[in-house]
Amino acid sequence: xxxxxxxxxxxxxxxxxxxxxxxxxxxxxxxxxxxxxxxxxxxxxxxxxxxxxxxxxxxxxxxxxxxxxxxxxxxxxxxxxxxxxxxxxxxxxxxxxxxxxxxxxxxxxxxxxxxxxxxxxxxxxxxxxxxxxxxxxxxxxxxxxxxxxxxxxxxx
Numbered sequence: 001x002x003x004x005x006x007x008x009x010x011x012x013x014x015x016x017x018x019x020x021x022x023x024x025x026x027x028x029x030x031x032x033x034x035x036x037x038x039x040x041x042x043x044x045x046x047x048x049x050x051x052x053x054x055x056x057x058x059x060x061x062x063x064x065x066x067x068x069x070x071x072x073x074x075x076x077x078x079x080x081x082x083x084x085x086x087x088x089x090x091x092x093x094x095x096x097x098x099x100x101x102x103x104x105x106x107x108x109x110x111x112x113x114x115x116x117x118x119x120x121x122x123x124x125x126x127x128x129x130x131x132x133x134x135x136x137x138x139x140x141x142x143x144x145x146x147x148x149x150x151x152x153x154x155x156x
Contacts, residue, residue, distance in 0.1 A: 019147045023085035041150045044074025066106045077116035084122040093129045096120045100140045121145050
């Protein structure tokens with residue numbers, strides 16, 4: 001990350017996608033470490049279960065079926081997770097906000113799907129995404145996650 005004593009280059013640190021080849025591999029890493037992710041990153045308490053790409057709308061087939069990447073249940077509640085490993089950081093992260101809001105609406109129409117929280121997880125950070133969520137007080141949490149680091153992006 002540079003010379004010892006040099007200031008950290010946050011843009012490079014917060015947008016380092018070199019850990020994974022694609023979003024599928026990124027999601028697999030999260031699922032391979034699901035207990036740690038549930039208990040230590042999301043703070044859901046003891047891990048109970050999770051579902052991958054589970055449709056939440058009444059549409060049975062195809063693109064009309066809303067599918068959060070993960071729905072995770074822990075002792076302290078459940079969370080819908082939208083995973084983004086973007087090729088175009090801003091555009092894909094911005095679109096993830098719309099996906100998350102849609103999941104909230106669809107889940108409210110289908111009482112079979114309950115959740116307490118919703119989040120976007122990515123190895124990339126773009127302050128514009130943070131500002132959109134903050135400005136409109138959206139009920140979406142942001143998490144930064146790589147193989148070596150994890151952090152909830154606090155919106156205050």
